[in-house]
Amino acid sequence: MVGETAENKAGTDEKESATAFRDRVRSAVIWRSGSQILAQIITWASTLLVIRLLNPADYGLFAMTQAILAFLTFLNGWGFASALVQSDSVDPFRIRQAFGLLLLLNAMLAAILFFGGPLAAAYYGQPKVAELLRVQSLLFLAIPFIALPEVIMSRALDFRRQAVVNLAAATAGAGTALACALSGFGVWTLVYAPLAMFWTRAIGLTILARLLVWPSFDFKGCGQIIGFGSAILFSQLFWLVQSQSDVFIAGRLFDPHALGLYAEALFLSQIFMAKFVPPLNEVAFPAYSRIKDDPAAMRRGFLKTVRLLMLVSAPFYCGLTVVAAPLVETLFGPKWLGMAPYVQHISLALMLMTVQILFAPVNNALGKPSVTMFVSLGGAIIFPTTFLIGSHWGLIGMAWAWLVAAPLLLLYTVRLSARLIGLSLWDIVRAMLPGLAPALMMAIGVELAAELIVPFHWAAPIRLGLLVGLGVALYGALLWTFEREVIAEGIQIVLRRDPAADPGLTATPGQDAI
Template identity: 75%
Template sequence: MVSESADFKPDNGIGEKTGGKGEAFGDRVRRAVIWRSGSQILAQIITWTSTLFVIRLLDPADYGLFAMTQVILSFLAFLNGWGFASALVQSDSVDPFRIRQAFGLLLLLNAMLAAIQFFGAPLAAAYYGQPIVADLLRIQALIFLATPFIALPEVMMSRALDFRRQAFVNLLAALAGASTALGCALAGFGVWTLVYAPIAMFWTRAIGLTLVARLLVWPSFDFRGCGQIIGFGSAILFTQLFWLVQSQADIVIAGRRFEPHALGLYAEALFLAQIFMGKFVPPLNEVAFPAYSRIKTDRAAVRWNFLKTVRLLTLVAAPFYCGLAVVAAPMVETLFGIKWIGMVPYIQIIALALILMTVQILFSPVNSALGKPWVSTLASMGGAIIFPTAFLIGAQWGLIGMARAWLIAAPLLLLLTARLSGPLIGVSLGDVARAMLPGLAPALLMAVGVALAGEALAPFALAAPVRLALLVALGVLLYGGLLWLFAREALAEVQRVALRRSAPESP
């Protein structure tokens, strides 16, 4: 969501500039965002449609066991070399030999990770006291073998802002994963459904991306002269490590303290609450990284585009999270069934914290594009201290205490990240707060209104789908009305971006 030029005009829409070259680049960025985000939305619709059927067939305990394996898989995956491949995006030029080096490094690392997970699986099973975890992890090792054939073509196409071909492959992979999940669930595979579906999706992406990118190169294991790849990738690697400690600490802590059924409710509540942050923001960051890299010498353009991204994203994220918090009960009952109603308190608490987390993760691609990924590493290191500490304290009050820990840890991490990254980007915490305000304030007021309406509807004992439809409709009307009354310029900004119009010139 950025543009590139020396004559950057803050009066224009995202990526807009005067001048042919800049305008062409702005159009490329806009198309990249549309293809990447649009395909992500379609892929998620496919996945969620399948998930709604699958979740009714499986038990919370299945999701609890699966969450245990995901901790192990995630901690190993940070070593999969994706950060080393990402160095090819940030570089000013790339030669064929460096591509072969990157591919060789990806193959070597992921083969090693697959072996570690396969042979170390019994240790994880012993930690959780669940023998089946070892069997699940051994099969999931196949995911690592697919990673090199996804990472290399993906970063090379991202470097060229070519997200159209990726979009078709991602949609095909979503179909493969969704159909596998549905078929396995109907066949009574239980927790194995959650294992086979991602494998089908990963390998479909691996084959598809390799074919459309035409990038099946011979790997090189001669790593001389690849210091830039190693240096940049190492910073990304440590950032991911600390992020994993932060994001997986609650499951690691809860896995030994609570039984699989309760853990499954918490894990799925967390997954549902993180849908926007985890599924829609990363595709935007994938476009933002190469786009910011193109304008890294124009710090005014970087600053303006970053704040505009925060402002526009908050206009969407804040009403989503606030609305999710107040309609969680009828939504869970409608979509997942009454057996999942225990998710509701966790969703209501975590959703509010994720408004701040969504903004926090927008800093990382800017830092990386400016050649300072270590700034994000330091912020992630802080998160790796803040979140586990909060979860350990919160666990004394059960899983609800761990959910409440998010309300303390998320604001602290955003404060830390803004203080570390702000001087580099040229923004202050106040700038970020002002960018968030047009979306956040109306969203909070909307949530209060919807919550009061929910209380008023309670005596009528309406069916959950009816309550959900009424509350969602009210929320949309309230939020739209509040934006019209108090943040009309924000609406005009969204319209300019969508319609590719420039703002009126100042007198």
């Protein structure tokens, strides 16, 4: 039976006040982002220790399996469950239908991965890939017990209980990774740690959400779930083609050691976009869904999100570009220094990708997942094409391809998506500039200091500390000099300033939601 789920709570006050809704959105952002940051600190501490114990070839083999795994993940049915968030109301039978769909799809994917492992191993010419994939098929069996509780709780903007489970899962994964690495499990360390995380989340979310339901395999009347979910499904497919095509291409052309360097450069460069932006989008989707009939509120909320996110992401990516070498040597060790040039190129491209992925929750909340699908289709064409061309110049050529593909995809996304809420390219650029312009100036200053002031023969940790300190001070000074209004806006949100003092922070029709 269905217990007291977050959905029950969401329906108790359909006409909550603007202040209450604004506070719920802010609380959701704080819990989701805060728990993500803490979980990542736990995970990264473990990851950095594990990286020093394993070899680049281990990460190369694991990257090969991830390319295959990701291409199947788009079929896991998460989009069908997400349809429950966008709907105006949800009844218990629809929840049971969604659960039935999730169980069927993920059982099928687990079987495909288990029996299809040898084909993937033959493609790469690495027999061990088959064994790794077969064990990872267990990941799909956990997904129904993660997706359904998560979307129901997200619908009610209940991210506090999710945060508890995510922290427990991060701890379980980190502990498993360290234990396996120290025990000499090699590449299997990278397989068992995600399994521990997934199953901890599955059990924890199901218990805390009290979502114990019998699945229904009677799919009559679930057209909205199928329609919305199918568009999300194809969007995920195209996104995976875009995001995994470089490893898929490189895995056949280059040896595991070289691929391991490139794969870990991707990991380091994508930390912000992959780990911190998706949690914000998870909150943004249900929040936008609540104000989908007020384009003005969505427009202001979206621009505010871009503006504030760039204040953090732009200095991160620009700084990563100029301190890549000492950062890699300090965190990963000298044997990983070959990944530094890849980090420098990919980081610059990801500044634009961070803005590009913010459009998806807006499109989906407006009931236009087809627009997200066509945007993803564009990425699935642009990125593989540039990677294929860049591969003629080796892995560094593929890193350069990011700098061509990312701006093209952002322009295409703005062309399709921005008009839905009445925005232009110039509106987006103006929202980016308060964070982007000072970050670029900071990067130039830090690069000059690295060349002229900080000696190259100093130890990597010392160089890194000095350059990071200089970058933080310079960026802060530039913001304080030129962008005090944006700083004040961020402080107002964090300190929960009374909306009466700033109408732009009130989430009513015609006001911001985020």
